[in-house]
Amino acid sequence: MLSPHYTNQSNFSTASWYTVAAIGIFFVPSAVIPWQGVGYAQTSLQVRTNQWLKVEQVSGNVKYRNRAAKVGDRLQAVNDEISTGNNGSAVLSVDTAVGTIYVAPNTTIRISGFRIAPDNGRITNLFVPRGKARLQIRKFTHRGSQLSIQTPAGISGVRGTDFSILAKTDGKTVLTTYKGSVASTSQNQTILVKGGTENFMIAGQPPSTPMPIKNDPTLRYAIDRRLVASQRSILFMGYTNPVNTVTVDGIEQTLDRNGRFSLLLPAVSTLTLKITVETPQGKVNPYEIPIL
Structure with a gap:
């Protein structure tokens, strides 16, 4: 394992905004509050509606309202949430056959609000504080209908598309669009x-x-052995696709815009770094790199 003296040299802030759409572009001003959503959501009516997310499938460790989730459970109140563990996954359907949400392991999805647009379209606002989900959403019948996803890094407003969203522990949000478009x-x-x-x-x-x-x-990667003020150290510098997730001895690393990260390690006679690189699509490569 790494010495407690190692440091991650990458550094950046962790708040930004996303808007996703298959029809048109929805602009999200930086001052928008988390539960507003985007586009028509900003002028929607604050009324009670019969909307929900329904649990269609569960596998492994999945929690709903502090108990084990089961097929048929409905998330239909503000702050209702479903969370998956290391070996857990779930499939959720959106009311009125709007679409399907595939929830990956170590993910939380929470209801932020349900509302009705001025043209009676349905608006669903969700919050994903961590993890990954893939959404397959059909084109809506009403122009004002929308499904929005907020993460710690921003908001994604959906109007009929197929994409995945990954909320990383360092605050970065990665969007992968399979069909449609993302603004x-x-x-x-x-x-x-x-x-x-x-x-x-x-x-x-x-x-x-x-x-x-x-x-x-x-x-x-590259390894640079240093001697500063009679103190020996090792600088490990890694590079990968910036949308990937990198863990070193189980600790997730922060990547800069170019996919680079670095670790300052103590000078020891032998050291092996166990590094895992995972793509947003789930392809994983493990590495064991000796530091001599």
Whole structure:
């Protein structure tokens, strides 16, 4: 394992905004409150509606209202949530056959609110504080209908598309669009992320340029042995696709916009780093790298 003296050299802030749509672009101002949603959601009526997420499938450790989740459970009140453990997964349906949400392990999905748009379209607001979910949402009958997803890094407003959202522990949000398009807005800049591409957001910075989905967990690295003021140390520098997730001895690392991270290690006679690189699509490569 790593010495407690190692440090992660990467650093960035962790709040940004996303807007996702298959029809049109929805602009999300930086001042929007978390439960507002986007587009029509900002002018929707605050009334009680008969809306829900229904549990269609469960596998492994899945919790609902502090108990084991079961098929047929409904999330229909504000703050209702479902959480999956290390070996857990779930499939949720959105009311009136709007679409399906596939919940990955170590993920929490919480209801932020249900509302009705001025044209009687249904608006569903969800919060994903951690983890990954894939959404397959049909095109809505009403123009004002919308399903929005908030993460610690931003908001995704959906109007008929197929995409996944990954809320990482360092605050970065990764969006992968399979069909439709995603309007990614930050710092007064908007970039369309079309089907077959993915990008990410970091607070206080413009959206990253969309890139083709590579599903490549390759890791490149360099090792630099240093002597400063009679103190020996080792600098490990790694590089991978910036949308990937990297853990070193079980600790998730923060990647910069170029996918780089670094670790300052104590100078020891032998040390092996156990590194795992995982793509947003779930492809994993393990590495055992000796530091001599």
